[in-house]
Amino acid sequence: MSMKHTIHDVAKLAGVGIGTVSRVLNNHPNVKPATREKVLAAIAQLHFKPNPIARSMILRRTGALGVIIPFFTRPFHIEILRAVQSAIDQASYELILYNVENNAQRDHYFTDLPMLHKVDGLCVISLPIDDTVVFDLQHAKLPVVLIDAYNSHVTSLVVDNLGGAYQATRYLLEHGHKRIGFINGLLNEGNFKFSQANDRLAGFRRALAECGIDYDPQLVRTSDWSRQSGKAAAIQLLTQPEPPDAIFAASDVQATGVVEAARELGRAIPRDLAIMGFDGIELAELLGISTIQQPIQEMSRLGIQKLCEHMVNPDMPPELIRLSTYLVERQTTAQLPSLPYSLDSGILPT
Amino acid sequence: MSMKHTIHDVAKLAGVGIGTVSRVLNNHPNVKPATREKVLAAIAQLHFKPNPIARSMILRRTGALGVIIPFFTRPFHIEILRAVQSAIDQASYELILYNVENNAQRDHYFTDLPMLHKVDGLCVISLPIDDTVVFDLQHAKLPVVLIDAYNSHVTSLVVDNLGGAYQATRYLLEHGHKRIGFINGLLNEGNFKFSQANDRLAGFRRALAECGIDYDPQLVRTSDWSRQSGKAAAIQLLTQPEPPDAIFAASDVQATGVVEAARELGRAIPRDLAIMGFDGIELAELLGISTIQQPIQEMSRLGIQKLCEHMVNPDMPPELIRLSTYLVERQTTAQLPSLPYSLDSGILPT
DNA sequence: TTGTACGCGTTATCAA
């Protein structure tokens, strides 16, 4: 019944040529209403759907977008994927998910995908990309956008990581904290460079400098983007002779580790220790962690929009779109007048 | 350089026919070593990669698997997607992500995808599927597996929802709790039926019955799978004249809502109120919530494995694979001898 | 307005 009918079957059934069927399918103007009806009837009767493979062979477009993303590393990426998925869906494309866990995998996608013509466009998330790869992509005429990553030859959407970190640090200083600890994310997690870490450190230092505070390397630690590592780094910071009275973590997940550490060490939050995260993932909201919110929806939506524009107009020059973060005050920093319960006893068990 | 070279270009450069090139490509035995070298050299020189579209046109396989999943509803689904992605990757397939948010979208995928031949197989997650759809799929010869869903005509991987709920309830009863509340998940969230909810209720009732306890409808509520709804349901339960001393929630996310509710009402956890979740997502571990752990990895890995088997051998009969859950004791139920801090003050802010 | 023939890039068949 519905199995493999081709355009020929429809043509035969309707008593016309395949050209006519094709014209009806792509609703070309030049087809007599009467024959159009006949063809439509035949199509309906056979439940005919044109084969998208054959279609994309001749049209040179697959109707799919590739999303290259370090899917396992951070909840933040999943929230981006959510937003990206939604945007791709609205643009009537399919989404092919390429997870990258290491450099080899990333390079594999970057070098092979362009030549294979399996996707009409590529959306790369949080992954840096070499100029040589960019050159290959351009040569293969495969449109690309970078989300949460930057390359001058490719349309990139980034948040102001430096500004966000500056904002966080500044906020803590202005709320009376004297010694601000900073737990940065690893630049080289899983062998791929997250350049975001650099910018956040720079923002941290700038705020310090502006407030006339010396940068104390003892107050800065680097951990991978996990809760456990964030916790370990926090414990190091807090068990020093002169511990910080506030800690800014480069991600919300690390911040949860800091909360845990504070708990175990009996530090009251936020009285003894204020904590600020970065990303603005759901978990931060759930746990009441103050954070620098990234405009996840906006960034993703705009990214796919730009990708679509590049697909329509291949000669469009690359853009750098820099979005602002905003600070969300929650229980780990705000000295709210009357909390219904004491946060001092901590947020996280074990 | 690398743009669009075809097999003909390679053939010309190597001074052979395209048939020979094709044979080299698919390393057919019948090709003289010398010519193979020539062809290989030409391939390398041109950076030639066979066009997968043309390939799949004649081979009748795309190298992609479709994953239909309610991506936005619950963290549980994301953890399944993670495991499924990993399994698909290892099987050297690509993963096309189809998110379904409502019935129309689900039906759209179910009715159109089979005919389009865009994927070699389908993995459906947590979504019930009608027999008519199954019939269409079989007719289109598209292999399918269901994960966390069941249909007798399709290979299905499910956990023992009834057994898990039974286990949870039983555990609470055996730990001295007299009145067990149950917050079930909505059967009809987003208009698609999660039949899992039925089984969990059945397990709850069976445990009660076995222990000779009357089923009290006042102790059962149904909420959607969100934290907010779980909280609201818990508040209803806890503010009754005879409130429960333990609550079993049909999902971990709902359980977090229960924890919140307990906090606000000043109930000590687990002394005044024990709480048990279901799913075993990371969040439950993070928050120390006891739960019925689903074998997420195992279920996903096995599911993709079965899907691959069905693709190799289309006549393989459908299987029902039922995996066991296991109970994970954490802070919301266990009366551990010495906690480093008091959980009574609660886990979650706001 | 409509039908025919060609091409998309590959695999597979079949002579040679």
Add this chain to the structure above:
DNA sequence: TTGATAACGCGTACAA
């Protein structure tokens, strides 16, 4: 062992 040629299913000039 190899090369020519026919599919695969569709879109589209071009001719009618």
